[in-house]
Amino acid sequence: MSELLSRATELDAADPLAATRSRFVLDDVTYLDGNSLGALPVGVAERMQDVVRRQWGELRIRSWEESGWWDAPERIGDRIAPLVGAAPGQVVVGDSTSVNVFKALVAAVRIAREGDGPVERDEILVDATTFPTDGYLAGSAARMTDCSLRPVRPEDVPAALGPRTAAVLLNHVDYRAGRLHDLPGLTAAVHAAGAVAVWDLCHSAGALPVDLDEHGVDLAVGCTYKYLNGGPGAPAFLYVRRDLQERFDTPLPGWNSHTDPFGMRPDYAPGEGAVRGRVGTPEMLSLLALDAALDVWEGVDVAAVRRKSLELTDFFLECVAAYVPEGSVECVTPLAHGERGSQVSLRCEGAGEVMRELIARGVVGDHRRPDILRFGFTPLYVTFSDAERAARVLAEILRG
Amino acid sequence: MSELLSRATELDAADPLAATRSRFVLDDVTYLDGNSLGALPVGVAERMQDVVRRQWGELRIRSWEESGWWDAPERIGDRIAPLVGAAPGQVVVGDSTSVNVFKALVAAVRIAREGDGPVERDEILVDATTFPTDGYLAGSAARMTDCSLRPVRPEDVPAALGPRTAAVLLNHVDYRAGRLHDLPGLTAAVHAAGAVAVWDLCHSAGALPVDLDEHGVDLAVGCTYKYLNGGPGAPAFLYVRRDLQERFDTPLPGWNSHTDPFGMRPDYAPGEGAVRGRVGTPEMLSLLALDAALDVWEGVDVAAVRRKSLELTDFFLECVAAYVPEGSVECVTPLAHGERGSQVSLRCEGAGEVMRELIARGVVGDHRRPDILRFGFTPLYVTFSDAERAARVLAEILRG
Numbered sequence: 001m002s003e004l005l006s007r008a009t010e011l012d013a014a015d016p017l018a019a020t021r022s023r024f025v026l027d028d029v030t031y032l033d034g035n036s037l038g039a040l041p042v043g044v045a046e047r048m049q050d051v052v053r054r055q056w057g058e059l060r061i062r063s064w065e066e067s068g069w070w071d072a073p074e075r076i077g078d079r080i081a082p083l084v085g086a087a088p089g090q091v092v093v094g095d096s097t098s099v100n101v102f103k104a105l106v107a108a109v110r111i112a113r114e115g116d117g118p119v120e121r122d123e124i125l126v127d128a129t130t131f132p133t134d135g136y137l138a139g140s141a142a143r144m145t146d147c148s149l150r151p152v153r154p155e156d157v158p159a160a161l162g163p164r165t166a167a168v169l170l171n172h173v174d175y176r177a178g179r180l181h182d183l184p185g186l187t188a189a190v191h192a193a194g195a196v197a198v199w200d201l202c203h204s205a206g207a208l209p210v211d212l213d214e215h216g217v218d219l220a221v222g223c224t225y226k227y228l229n230g231g232p233g234a235p236a237f238l239y240v241r242r243d244l245q246e247r248f249d250t251p252l253p254g255w256n257s258h259t260d261p262f263g264m265r266p267d268y269a270p271g272e273g274a275v276r277g278r279v280g281t282p283e284m285l286s287l288l289a290l291d292a293a294l295d296v297w298e299g300v301d302v303a304a305v306r307r308k309s310l311e312l313t314d315f316f317l318e319c320v321a322a323y324v325p326e327g328s329v330e331c332v333t334p335l336a337h338g339e340r341g342s343q344v345s346l347r348c349e350g351a352g353e354v355m356r357e358l359i360a361r362g363v364v365g366d367h368r369r370p371d372i373l374r375f376g377f378t379p380l381y382v383t384f385s386d387a388e389r390a391a392r393v394l395a396e397i398l399r400g
Numbered sequence: 401m402s403e404l405l406s407r408a409t410e411l412d413a414a415d416p417l418a419a420t421r422s423r424f425v426l427d428d429v430t431y432l433d434g435n436s437l438g439a440l441p442v443g444v445a446e447r448m449q450d451v452v453r454r455q456w457g458e459l460r461i462r463s464w465e466e467s468g469w470w471d472a473p474e475r476i477g478d479r480i481a482p483l484v485g486a487a488p489g490q491v492v493v494g495d496s497t498s499v500n501v502f503k504a505l506v507a508a509v510r511i512a513r514e515g516d517g518p519v520e521r522d523e524i525l526v527d528a529t530t531f532p533t534d535g536y537l538a539g540s541a542a543r544m545t546d547c548s549l550r551p552v553r554p555e556d557v558p559a560a561l562g563p564r565t566a567a568v569l570l571n572h573v574d575y576r577a578g579r580l581h582d583l584p585g586l587t588a589a590v591h592a593a594g595a596v597a598v599w600d601l602c603h604s605a606g607a608l609p610v611d612l613d614e615h616g617v618d619l620a621v622g623c624t625y626k627y628l629n630g631g632p633g634a635p636a637f638l639y640v641r642r643d644l645q646e647r648f649d650t651p652l653p654g655w656n657s658h659t660d661p662f663g664m665r666p667d668y669a670p671g672e673g674a675v676r677g678r679v680g681t682p683e684m685l686s687l688l689a690l691d692a693a694l695d696v697w698e699g700v701d702v703a704a705v706r707r708k709s710l711e712l713t714d715f716f717l718e719c720v721a722a723y724v725p726e727g728s729v730e731c732v733t734p735l736a737h738g739e740r741g742s743q744v745s746l747r748c749e750g751a752g753e754v755m756r757e758l759i760a761r762g763v764v765g766d767h768r769r770p771d772i773l774r775f776g777f778t779p780l781y782v783t784f785s786d787a788e789r790a791a792r793v794l795a796e797i798l799r800g
Contacts, residue, residue: 253536
């Protein structure tokens with residue numbers, strides 16, 4: 001047994017999060033794509049049977065009240081809140097990340113413009129390295145609020161801010177390189193310029209502490225099907241800081257956000273609190289699968305998740321360095337812990353073909369064109385042995 | 401046995417759609433709330449087990465390709481298309497009705513303004529009797545496209561149309577009174593004014609023929625959890641007429657609608673066809689439950705559904721007239737077949753309490769404030785005996 005393999009076994013034996021792996025349905029695959037679709041938690045299938053057969057099939061319409069369907073978006077939002085450092089009442093679940101980016105950014109521009117002086121704020125800054133959908137929706141938000149849109153690398157945001165900046169949309173962790181951005185510092189810089197900060201937490205929620213309240217983030221959106229394991233296309237979440245909720249002027253004022261939805265009033269009057277972020281009737285089956293999936297977080301400390309995440313990615317990089325032929329891959333994920341999310345991205349010639357072969361040999365990551373291999377590390381179920389195996393199989397493939 | 405009860409038995413025995421009732425999970429409740437949440441079709445629970453346990457739990461990320469997840473919004477749209485009279489390639493499923501109203505209406509205004517002359521089209525007409533969310537979203541669409549919004553009763557639309565009209569949002573069937581509006585005639589009037597017609601089919605899709613293509617409707621949105629029985633909050637659908645697809649300029653340009661979504665390009669370039677209506681990652685569990693639910697339509701002719709719907713509501717009204725104390729209820733649903741959807745709404749003093757009592761006695765409809773009892777008739781599973789029972793129990797309650 002190689003030294004690294006025995007180290008992996010020791011690290012797994014000493015892992016304080018080792019027990020949470022049994023909360024997932026896993027097999028002998030090394031699954032390093034939880035940053036794209038989290039593994040299935042135990043108990044979700046059973047819950048869905050109850051939701052479909054009893055709540056829908058037997059109670060039918062009565063479930064909106066009796067099964068707690070109506071309040072589920074806020075209730076489940078409050079289950080996610082502690083994972084992103086938010087006090088209750090500020091997170092609501094529903095719609096896709098893309099739709100929530102639009103809501104948040106338009107609302108942010110409207111907040112920024114309140115009480116504006118002679119110069120109207122008419123520019124949105126967007127993370128130039130963003131997952132594309134954020135940029136596309138930011139473009140639409142800009143177009144529909146008469147703003148211009150300027151892509152800026154996160155590190156260049158402080159210099160780009162100015163009196164015309166209305167809102168800034170940033171990714172906490174870059175989807176491609178896995179780079180962790182400075183949420184506290186950038187949020188403070190945005191505020192110093194009188195603008196509103198919107199953070200995309202897709203690649204950080206459930207993987208590392210976010211501390212939204214502590215850092216005074218204005219608005220945030222995030223995905224629940226990656227590190228939160230909510231199921232394919234599980235609904236996204238929206239955070240609106242409590243003191244901004246009354247000023248949250250949504251571009252999608254659906255009836256679910258109305259102060260009296262069953263009053264069927266012709267005029268829109270928004271409800272109070274997180275409910276303002278709702279739009280139409282939530283897709284209950286997907287929403288309730290997420291609810292069941294969140295049970296895996298019981299008793300889990302996000303700080304412990306972060307510690308293991310860094311240990312896993314450190315160990316994976318160590319194994320890659322030891323096993324993989326020199327020069328065959330280049331790590332594009334920052335080595336500094338303060339700049340690393342919970343994935344490792346390796347630049348590699350023929351990455352598409354290499355990933356296909358990895359998958360064929362039981363190591364599942366993904367490929368981002370043209371030349372990036374992505375390996376996501378979900379600390380709740382990925383082991384140090386998985387990390388060692390992934391590097392070892394990668395090396396076998398690259399040695400050909 | 402009363403004469404009406406034996407008539408009900410005979411009508412059920414002669415019903416050409418009698419067999420489709422066995423495609424649903426039903427009990428001894430008379431369920432007349434399928435216009436709010438359709439009953440559970442047989443087979444959905446089993447399908448969801450496969451989706452959760454095998455597609456998500458075992459195949460995980462591979463299901464986007466191997467289980468056909470990626471194309472499901474268009475594929476399922478094509479299953480709905482024949483039910484609303486649309487040729488393939490024009491319907492896509494995803495997001496809530498509210499979100500789709502916003503997409504459709506903003507896109508409609510943009511289409512209407514193409515090549516505008518000296519007078520810019522700057523008014524949106526909205527059905528004054530609409531389900532509220534349509535009005536709220538129309539208000540936002542108007543605000544964000546620099547239009548004014550004018551609520552107009554559908555029958556007054558022709559007179560309200562003019563050179564400034566950009567788009568008109570109408571309900572095919574009114575949610576409250578169950579009134580069926582003149583889709584062919586109103587669409588033609590909108591077109592004659594050079595404006596764009598957007599129809600909300602929430603209360604007609606699956607209940608009666610819509611014939612979108614035949615009548616040249618421009619855009620339409622609809623719900624899948626009422627007469628299409630897709631499950632609680634099942635995703636809505638969006639129809640964009642084929643020759644308008646290239647001009648469909650969405651306000652929600654999410655990455656799922658990109659021509660090369662995995663190219664991760666910084667600039668938005670929409671795909672061709674119905675895919676343009678997509679936004680973010682679809683909520684797959686809800687979407688695939690809908691897919692399973694659509695199996696009930698196999699071999700069903702929408703014209704036969706409409707015939708039975710009218711027979712059911714006629715018969716229910718006949719039973720109400722025979723059983724219910726004179727003057728205790730007033731029918732607000734039009735008696736003319738050409739103006740009736742698939743529900744009957746009765747104005748009734750103390751409607752809230754009356755509906756609670758009906759539900760307690762096994763007849764489930766719903767209540768719309770302040771004084772409306774709604775009874776929805778889903779021809780695939782509601783029987784003539786259900787109609788007789790509902791009227792009989794209502795009469796018992798009203799006699800006190």
